Amino acid sequence: MSPFPPSSALPSRRARIKRWLGGGLDTHISLPLFAGLLLIGLWVLTLRVIDADRIAAAGAVQAATLERVETYEAQMARSLNGIDQSLKVLKYAVELKGAAGALPALREQGLLPPGLVFVVAIADREGRIVASNPAEGAHDISGTGYFLYHRNNNLGLPFVGATVGDRVKPEPHLHFTRRINDAAGAFAGVVIVEADPSYFTSAYERSRDGEQGMLGLAGLDGQMRALRIGDSVSWGQRIGLGAAGGAGLTLHKGPDGVARYTRVQRLHGFPLAIVVGLSQEEQFAPFNERRRTYLAAAGVASALLMLVVTVISGWTWQLAKARRRARRAKETYAAAFEGSLDAFFVLRTVRGADGGVLDFLIEATNSRAEGIMGLPRAQMEGMLLCDMLPHYRVNGIFDDLALVARDGEPREGEWQGSARQAAGRWLHRQVVAVEDGVVAIVRDISERKQVEARIFHLAHHDELTGLPNRNLMHDRIEQAILNAARHGNAVALAFVDLDGFKLVNDGLGHKAGDELLKVVGQRMGACLRRNDTLARFGGDEFVILLPDQGHEPQALAPLLEKIRLAVTEPVEVAGQAVQVSCSMGVVMYPRDGEDASALLMNADAAMYRAKDMGSNNFQFYAREMNARVEEKLVLLDGLRQAVQATLDGASDNGFRLLYQPKVDLRTGRLFGVEALIRWQHPEHGMVPPQRFIGLAEESGLIVEIGEWVVREACRQARAWVDAGLPPVTMSVNVSARQFEEARLVERIATALRDTRLAPELLELEVTESLIMRDMQKSVARMRELEAMGVSLSIDDFGTGYSSLSSLKTFPISRLKIDKSFVSELADNPDDQAIAMAVISLGHKLNLRVIAEGVETEQQRAFLRENECDEMQGYLFSRPVGADAIVDMLEAYALELELATA
Numbered sequence: 030m031s032p033f034p035p036s037s038a039l040p041s042r043r044a045r046i047k048r049w050l051g052g053g054l055d056t057h058i059s060l061p062l063f064a065g066l067l068l069i070g071l072w073v074l075t076l077r078v079i080d081a082d083r084i085a086a087a088g089a090v091q092a093a094t095l096e097r098v099e100t101y102e103a104q105m106a107r108s109l110n111g112i113d114q115s116l117k118v119l120k121y122a123v124e125l126k127g128a129a130g131a132l133p134a135l136r137e138q139g140l141l142p143p144g145l146v147f148v149v150a151i152a153d154r155e156g157r158i159v160a161s162n163p164a165e166g167a168h169d170i171s172g173t174g175y176f177l178y179h180r181n182n183n184l185g186l187p188f189v190g191a192t193v194g195d196r197v198k199p200e201p202h203l204h205f206t207r208r209i210n211d212a213a214g215a216f217a218g219v220v221i222v223e224a225d226p227s228y229f230t231s232a233y234e235r236s237r238d239g240e241q242g243m244l245g246l247a248g249l250d251g252q253m254r255a256l257r258i259g260d261s262v263s264w265g266q267r268i269g270l271g272a273a274g275g276a277g278l279t280l281h282k283g284p285d286g287v288a289r290y291t292r293v294q295r296l297h298g299f300p301l302a303i304v305v306g307l308s309q310e311e312q313f314a315p316f317n318e319r320r321r322t323y324l325a326a327a328g329v330a331s332a333l334l335m336l337v338v339t340v341i342s343g344w345t346w347q348l349a350k351a352r353r354r355a356r357r358a359k360e361t362y363a364a365a366f367e368g369s370l371d372a373f374f375v376l377r378t379v380r381g382a383d384g385g386v387l388d389f390l391i392e393a394t395n396s397r398a399e400g401i402m403g404l405p406r407a408q409m410e411g412m413l414l415c416d417m418l419p420h421y422r423v424n425g426i427f428d429d430l431a432l433v434a435r436d437g438e439p440r441e442g443e444w445q446g447s448a449r450q451a452a453g454r455w456l457h458r459q460v461v462a463v464e465d466g467v468v469a470i471v472r473d474i475s476e477r478k479q480v481e482a483r484i485f486h487l488a489h490h491d492e493l494t495g496l497p498n499r500n501l502m503h504d505r506i507e508q509a510i511l512n513a514a515r516h517g518n519a520v521a522l523a524f525v526d527l528d529g530f531k532l533v534n535d536g537l538g539h540k541a542g543d544e545l546l547k548v549v550g551q552r553m554g555a556c557l558r559r560n561d562t563l564a565r566f567g568g569d570e571f572v573i574l575l576p577d578q579g580h581e582p583q584a585l586a587p588l589l590e591k592i593r594l595a596v597t598e599p600v601e602v603a604g605q606a607v608q609v610s611c612s613m614g615v616v617m618y619p620r621d622g623e624d625a626s627a628l629l630m631n632a633d634a635a636m637y638r639a640k641d642m643g644s645n646n647f648q649f650y651a652r653e654m655n656a657r658v659e660e661k662l663v664l665l666d667g668l669r670q671a672v673q674a675t676l677d678g679a680s681d682n683g684f685r686l687l688y689q690p691k692v693d694l695r696t697g698r699l700f701g702v703e704a705l706i707r708w709q710h711p712e713h714g715m716v717p718p719q720r721f722i723g724l725a726e727e728s729g730l731i732v733e734i735g736e737w738v739v740r741e742a743c744r745q746a747r748a749w750v751d752a753g754l755p756p757v758t759m760s761v762n763v764s765a766r767q768f769e770e771a772r773l774v775e776r777i778a779t780a781l782r783d784t785r786l787a788p789e790l791l792e793l794e795v796t797e798s799l800i801m802r803d804m805q806k807s808v809a810r811m812r813e814l815e816a817m818g819v820s821l822s823i824d825d826f827g828t829g830y831s832s833l834s835s836l837k838t839f840p841i842s843r844l845k846i847d848k849s850f851v852s853e854l855a856d857n858p859d860d861q862a863i864a865m866a867v868i869s870l871g872h873k874l875n876l877r878v879i880a881e882g883v884e885t886e887q888q889r890a891f892l893r894e895n896e897c898d899e900m901q902g903y904l905f906s907r908p909v910g911a912d913a914i915v916d917m918l919e920a921y922a923l924e925l926e927l928a929t930a
C-alpha cells in the first residue's frame with residue numbers, strides 16, 4: 030500500500046468536527062460512561078433492596094414485640110389471676126374462719142400458694158400481721174400504702190403495692206392485697222400475698238428477647254414493680270405510661286441508655302401494665318448484617334467493574350492514541366506530500382512472472398508533480414511510468430528505480446529533463462523503497478544549477494571584462510603544461526601591463542578606466558586563437574596563454590606585435606579619445622619555468638624589463654631579469670636606512686635638497702626655487718629621485734620623506750630670509766600618497782610654525798592626475814592649504830585629463846607646462862600648440878604659467894613671445910645647492926642696487 034494518502038485524505042473542517050464528535054464513541058470514553066451508568070443502577074438497586082429489607086426488618090420487630098406482649102400479657106394475666114384468686118380465697122377464709130383459722134384451713138385444703146414463691150399474710154384492722162405462711166413474726170403494717178388504701182377504700186378491687194425492701198424483709202418484694210370486711214361491711218383488715226418481683230419477669234426468654242430485651246411490670250402510678258433487662262432484674266423506675274401508653278410501638282431509650290422498640294399494655298382487672306422492649310440493635314442485627322453483605326457485594330462488584338473498565342479503557346485509550354498518532358502522521362504526511370516543493374511519485378512495482386521489474390504503476394502524485402510533468406494528476410495516476418515517459422528506459426532512470434525496488438537501498442541522481450514541461454530543466458531525484466514499490470522525490474534544481482554556474486563563473490572569471498581570472502588561468506596553464514609535456518610542445522605565456530592606464534583611471538575616473546580595460550581586453554582577445562586564453566589578473570594586468578607552440582620564442586613576435594598595436598589604437602571613453610600602450614613580458618615552457626607559478630613570476634619580471642625599456646614593447650624572459658626584483662628589495666632597504674639616517678642627521682647617507690631657480694620671463698628676476706630631492710647614497714653617490722620616489726610611494730615611505738622635505742625646504746627659505754636676501758617662493762613637490770595622507774595639512778602647518786616661515790613663501794606642486802584621483806576630496810584639501818596662505822601649482826600640466834570646468838574649481842595660482850612639451854618647442858608644431866593653449870588657458874583663469882625644462886634660447890624666445898610668465902630650466906640653472914642660490918640672490922640684489930643707484 031502507498032504510505033502516502035491521496036490528497037482527499039486531508040481533513041476538512043467538517044470532517045474534523047465529525048471526528049471530534051465521533052471521538053465520544055471511542056471505547057475508552059463510552060465504556061466508562063456505560064460503566065458509570067451501570068454503577069449507578071447497581072447502587073440504586075442495592076440501596077432499594079436494603080431499604081426494603083430494612084422495612085421488612087422493622088415489620089418483623091413490630092410483629093415480634095406484639096407477639097411478646099401478647100405472650101407476656103397472657104402469662105401475667107395467668108399469674109396475677111392466680112394471685113388474686115389466692116387473695117380472694119384467703120379473704121373468704123378469714124371472713125369465714127377468722128384470721129387465726131383461715132390459714133390452717135386453707136393449708137388443709139391445699140389452697141395456699143407455694144410458700145417458696147409467695148408469702149401469704151393476714152393483717153387485722155389495726156394493721157398487725159396476725160397470721161402468715163410461711164410464718165413470719167408479727168409486725169405492724171398500718172403505715173403501708175396498701176393498708177391505708179384498703180382502710181380508706183372499699184371498692185372490692187385488689188391493690189398492688191410498690192416493690193420495696195424494708196426492715197422486716199430487706200429483699201425486694203411487692204404486695205398484692207385485698208380488703209377484709211366484717212359482717213357489717215366495715216374494714217376488718219387486709220389479706221396479703223407477697224411476691225418476689227423477679228417472679229413477674231421470669232417469662233424473659235433470651236432466645237426471643239435477646240441479650241438486651243426488656244420485660245417489666247409497671248403500676249398505673251408509673252412505677253415499675255419489676256423490670257428485667259437481660260439478666261438483671263430491678264424495680265422502682267418511673268415510666269411515663271402516658272407517653273409509652275397505648276398499643277403503639279415506640280422507640281425509647283431505656284434506663285440503661287439502650288434504644289428499644291417498646292410496647293406497653295394495660296392489664297385487665299389490675300392497676301398494672303406490662304412493658305415489653307426489644308433492643309433496636311439486636312432486632313436489626315440480622316438486617317444490618319445483610320445490609321453489610323449487600324453493600325460489600327455491591328462494593329466488590331463496583332470495584333471489579335471499575336477495574337475491568339479501567340483496564341479495557343486504558344487499553345482502548347492506548348489504541349486510540351496510537352490510532353490518532355497514526356492518523357496525525359498520515360495527515361502530516363499528506364500535507365507535506367501535497368504542500369511540498371518537491372514532486373512526489375508513488376510508484377507500485379509491476380513485476381513479470383520471473384519476479385523481475387517490468388514497469389511502475391503511478392499510484393499517487395502531488396500538485397508539484399503536475400507542474401513538472403505538465404499533466405493533470407488524475408491522468409497520471411493509474412498510468413504506467415514507461416508509457417508516460419518511454420525514454421526513461423534508455424536514459425537510465427528506469428534502471429535506477431528498478432535497482433531501488435530490488436535492493437531497497439535509496440539512490441539519487443540529477444538529470445536534465447527532456448519531456449514536456451520539464452524539458453531543458455535540471456532535476457534531482459531521490460528514490461526510496463517502500464512496500465511494493467518506490468517513491469521518487471523529484472526537485473527542480475534548475476535555479477540552483479544556474480547559481481552554481483554563476484558562482485563557478487564568478488570564481489573563475491573577472492567580473493568586469495568577463496575574461497578568465499587568475500584561478501582559471503592557473504588551471505589552464507597547468508593543463509597546457511601537461512599537454513605540452515605529453516606532446517613535446519612548448520607553451521608561451523605573456524604578462525601584459527598597460528602603460529598610461531593610471532592616468533586615464535585617475536584623470537577620467539574609474540568608469541572610464543573600466544571601459545578602457547574592457548575595450549583593450551576585447552582587442553587583445555580578437556588577436557588570439559580559440560584555444561588561447563586571455564585572463565585579467567586585476568588592475569591593468571592581463572595574461573595571455575598560448576598553448577601548443579614551437580620551441581622558438583621569436584616565432585611569437587608577429588602575434589605579440591599585433592597585440593601591441595591593437596592596444597595602442599586610440600579608445601573613445603568618457604567622450605574623449607585616449608591612448609594607452611602595453612608592456613609585455615613573455616616566457617616559454619619548458620625553457621623559462623616548470624610550473625604555472627614560476628612561469629608567471631618570470632613573465633612578470635620580463636614585463637618589468639619591457640617597462641624599463643621605455644614601455645610599449647615586449648621582452649622575452651632572460652634569467653638576469655629576476656635580478657631587478659632583488660635590486661628593488663635592496664633599494665627599499667637602503668631607502669629605509671636613508672630615512673633613518675636623514676632624521677638622525679648622518680652625513681654619509683641620507684637625503685639632500687637641491688634648489689632650481691624659477692625666473693620671471695619678462696624681467697629675468699629670480700622669484701622662486703623648486704626644492705628637488707637627492708639621495709646621497711654611501712656607495713652609489715647621488716641617486717636621482719626618479720630612481721627612488723616611485724618605490725618610496727609604493728612602500729609608503731614617501732610620507733616621512735615628504736615631511737622631511739617640507740621641513741627642510743621651509744627651514745632653508747627662512748634661513749635666506751634671515752640672511753637678508755630678497756624673499757623667494759619655495760616650491761615643494763607633493764606626491765599622491767603624501768597628499769592623501771590625513772595629517773598633511775597639520776604637518777605643513779607645524780613645519781611653517783616651527784620654521785617661522787611666512788606661508789606665502791611656500792608653494793606646493795601637485796600633479797593633475799593626483800587631483801583627479803578623488804577630485805572633491807583633493808579640492809577640499811587644497812582649500813584648507815589655501816586658507817593657511819600656502820599657494821598651489823599644478824605640475825606637469827597637459828599630461829593628464831583634467832577638464833577646463835574642473836580646473837576652474839581648483840584653488841591654484843600657477844600652471845606648469847610639462848617639460849615634455851617644452852623640449853621640442855622649437856620644431857614641433859603640436860607641442861607649440863599645446864604650450865600656447867596652456868598659456869592662454871592659464872591666463873583666462875587668471876593663473877601664472879611657468880614652463881619647465883627650458884634649455885635653449887629658442888624655447889625661451891618662443892615662450893616669451895607667447896606671453897608665458899615664468900620659466901625654469903637648465904638654460905638659467907640646473908638644480909643647485911643652497912649656497913649657490915645665496916650667490917645668485919646676492920648677485921641679483923647687487924644688480925638691483927646698481928640699477929637703482
Ligand SMILES: Nc1nc2c(ncn2[C@@H]2O[C@@H]3COP(=O)(O)O[C@H]4[C@@H](O)[C@H](n5cnc6c(=O)[nH]c(N)nc65)O[C@@H]4COP(=O)(O)O[C@H]3[C@H]2O)c(=O)[nH]1
Nearest residue numbers: 705706717718719738762763764882883884901902903908
Ligand atoms: N631635461 C631637463 N630636465 C630639467 C630641466 N630643468 C629641470 N629639470 C628637471 O626636471 C625635473 C623637474 O621636476 P619635476 O617635474 O617636479 O619632477 C620631479 C618630481 O616629480 C620628483 N621629485 C623631485 N624631488 C621631489 C620631492 O622632494 N618630492 C617628490 N614627491 N617628488 C620629487 O622627481 C622628479 C624628477 O626630479 P629631478 O630629477 O630633480 O628633475 C627635475 C629637474 O632637475 C631642463 O632644462 N632639462
